[in-house]
Amino acid sequence: MPSTGLSGRKAQAARNDQTILAAAREVFLHDPTAPMSAVAEAAHVGIGALYRRYASKEQLLRTLCAAGLQRFVEIAEHGATVEDAWEAFAGYVSAVVDSDVHSLTVHLAGTFTTTPELSTLAGRAAELGNALFRRAQEAGALRPDLHPADVPMLFEQLAAIRFGDNERTAALRRRYLTLLLDALRPESARTPLPGEAPTPDELSGRWRPTEPA
Incomplete structure (x- = not known):
C-alpha cells in the first residue's frame, strides 16, 4: 500500500510495514515453517519492533x-x-x-x-x-x-x-x-x-x- 499523502511518522510506519511484509513474503515462500526471527532478520528490524506490528506469526x-x-x-x-x-x-x-x-x-x-x-x-x-x-x-x-x-x-x-x-x-x-x-x-x-x-x-x-x- 503506497504511503502517498502521509507524512512524518505515519509515512515511515507505512514504509516499515511494507518492508516487513515484503520480507515475510520471501521468507515464507521459501520456508512456511520459518520463525518470526527470520522475518525480522530479512526485514532488518528488531524482533520487538516486528511483534509490536504483528503480535503473532x-x-x-x-x-x-x-x-x-x-x-x-x-x-x-x-x-x-x-x-x-x-x-x-x-x-x-x-x-x-x-x-x-x-x-x-x-x-x-x-x-x-x-x-x-x-x-x-x-x-x-x-x-x-x-x-x-x-x-x-x-x-x-x-x-x-x-x-x-x-x-x-x-x-x-x-x-x-x-x-x-x-x-x-x-x-x-x-x-x-x-x-x-x-x-x-x-x-x-x-x-x-x-x-x-x-x-x-x-x-x-x-x-x-x-x-x-
Missing part, C-alpha cells in the same frame, strides 16, 4: 494472505473492464502469474487459521475470476470441457516454476503460460480432458489446519 500470515487475495480482486476487477472476452480472461491469468500472488496459496494453505473476513475476500476473488472464465467460455474463446476449478490448478503449476534468479523465473513462467493459454483455446483442444476437475471442497480443504499426527 498467525496474524502476519493472515495479513499476507489478505494482501494476496486483494491483489486477485484488483486484477479480476480490471479484467471486467476489458471488452474482448478472451483478452479479459488471458490478461487476468497473465497478471496473476506475473504478480506471483498464487505462490502464497500453494505455500501457506493450511498453515494458519483463516477468518470470516478472509473467507469473504476469497469468495469475492473466486466470484470475479469465475465470471471472467464464464464470459470467455460463453463467447467461444475457451474450450467447452474446461471448468472454473481448473484455473487454480494452472496457477499452481506455474507457481511451481521457481529458480534462484527472479528474472529467469519470470521468463520461464511466461514461456509456459503462453503454452497453457494456447491449450485453453478451442482450436487447441483435440482430445477431451481426462478425469474430473477438482471440487470446491477439495480446493478449500487445503486451507484447513492439519490434525497433529
